[in-house]
Amino acid sequence: MFNTSVGILRFTGNLEGISYLVLLLIAMPLKYLWDVPSAVSLTGAMHGFLFVAYVIMVAFVFFRKRYSFLWAIWAVFLAFIPFGTFYLDKQLKTKR
Template sequence: MFNTSVGILRFFGILEGISYLVLLLIAMPLKYFLDLPIAVTIVGGLHGFLFVLYVIMIAFVKFKKRWSYLWGIWAVFLAFIPLGTFYLDKQLKTKE
């Protein structure tokens, strides 16, 4: 998986997707139902960092592979949808 730039992008996509799900399904309920805002602070910071790495990797792969700008916009858009990065991973697996 780490042999190619697409493989590294897939790895960061999976990490970003997991952090997003943890933020939405664990940290936010802890904040709003159990009054534990520290969970969102910690997981939100980690998710933000992983999101930035993911977008950087999208840009890197886009320019290295000479894929279209529309593909790059699509890849970033999928990061805002829960499970979207896993869908992109499935698409990238077929391109690799």
């Protein structure tokens, strides 16, 4: 998986997707239902770092593989949708 830039993008996307789900499904309820704001602080910082790494990898793959600009926009857009990066992972697995 780490042999190619697409493999690194897939890995980064999966980590980013997991952190997004943890933020939405665990940290946010902890903050707003049980008054534990530190859960969002920690998870949000981790997710922010992974999101930036994901966008950098999308840009790297865009230039390296010469994918279309619409593909890059699509890849970044999917990061804002829960489970979106997992959908991109499936697309990248079959694209080769």
